[in-house]
Amino acid sequence: MKKTYDIFGITDCGNVRADNQDSHLIRTGAAGDEEFCFLAVADGMGGMSHGEEASCTCVAVLETWWKTKVAEAWKQNAFDMEQLEQSLDEAIRETDSTLHAFFEQIGERGGTTLSAMFFFRDSYLCKHIGDSRIYRVTPDGWEQITRDHTLYEKKRMEGTLTPENEADESLRHTLVNALGIGKMQIDTYRGMAAASDRFLLCSDGFYEFMTARDFQTLAGEGSAQQKMTAVKDDIKSKEADDNLTGILLQKCGMERRTTVTLEPENDE
Structure with a gap:
């Protein structure tokens, strides 16, 4: 079978931290x-090390979901997206x-974000909790598909941001929704x-730390x-x-040079 997707994931501790609390999963x-x-x-x-445990636990459960629910649909060669979404x-x-x-047992506050995408034919299904992100990058620009579940974004959506809030960087990193902190809400996005x-x-x-030039790189050859x-x-x-x-997904055969504008399409 001819390969459809070109996918690559990369993770790094960064320049300051010795540990890595991020986890990622790629399955085809x-x-x-x-x-x-x-x-x-x-x-x-x-x-x-609890942050690492949280993200690893999340990915492990999703791996099990892939090996059971998705594998079952795979073997039957009959994808019922409604049932798969429910099981996800x-x-x-x-x-x-x-x-x-x-985290309640150990008396600490912790958890993990999750941004996930299931891609079949030309349609995608996204599940999102927290402030990780999913972007669509095109030859004409880029847009953020997901919405950050931060205190800053909550105030912005409510129209209650003050000049003091705008200057307070901590609001952009204060999560109001995540797996493990209680009362989790799942955002769902679908598209073609x-x-x-x-x-x-x-x-x-x-x-x-991404720049417009980095998005241009992703849209290029x-x-x-x-x-x-x-x-x-x-x-x-x-x-x-x-x-x-980060994980980048593109269709195979995208080797031509393209140009992306230096302003995002959607600032939401």
């Missing part, structure tokens, strides 16, 4: 002659309950992809591995004071 399969894939980025938070939501809620119980679309899933340590390595190296040439993780 085929139903008949049609390839499908599942991608996920999780950014853990918590004292000592159940897996995410299972992770949330497990992490919440763990054009042949020239690329998709980037990444943790905040990755996107916070080259393999997913070449482009992600170049962007990672550019990020690490800056402060890069957090762990950084």
Whole structure:
């Protein structure tokens, strides 16, 4: 079967931290002659090594979901997206309950973000909790598909941001929704992809140091591995004071040179 997707994931501790609390997952399969894939980025938070445990637990549950629910549909060669989505939501809620119980037991606050994408044919399904992100990158620009679950974004959506809030960087890093902290809410995004679309899933340590030129790199020529390595190296040439993780998905055969504008399409 001809390969459909060119996917590459990269993770790094960054320039300051010795540990890595990010985790990611890339899985591909085929139903008949049609390839499908599942991608996920999780950014853990918590004292000592607990952030790493949280993100690893999340990815492990999703791996089990892939090996059971997706594999079952795969073998039957009959994808029921509604049932798969329901089982994915159940897996995410299972992770949330497990992490919440763990952190309550040790008397600490912690958890993990999750940005995940299931891609089949030309349609995608995204599940999102926290402040990791999913971007669509096109020859004409880029847009953030997901919305950050931070205190800053909550106030912005409510129209209650003050000048003091704008200057307070901590609000941009204060999560109001994550797996493990209680009362988790799952955001769902669906859409259709054009042949020239690329998709980037990444943790905040990755996107916070990205420039317009980095998005231009992702939209340009080259393999997913070449482009992600170049962007990672550019990020690490800056402060890069957090762990950084990213996954790039593009259709195979995207070797032509393209140009991306230097302003985002959607600032939401």
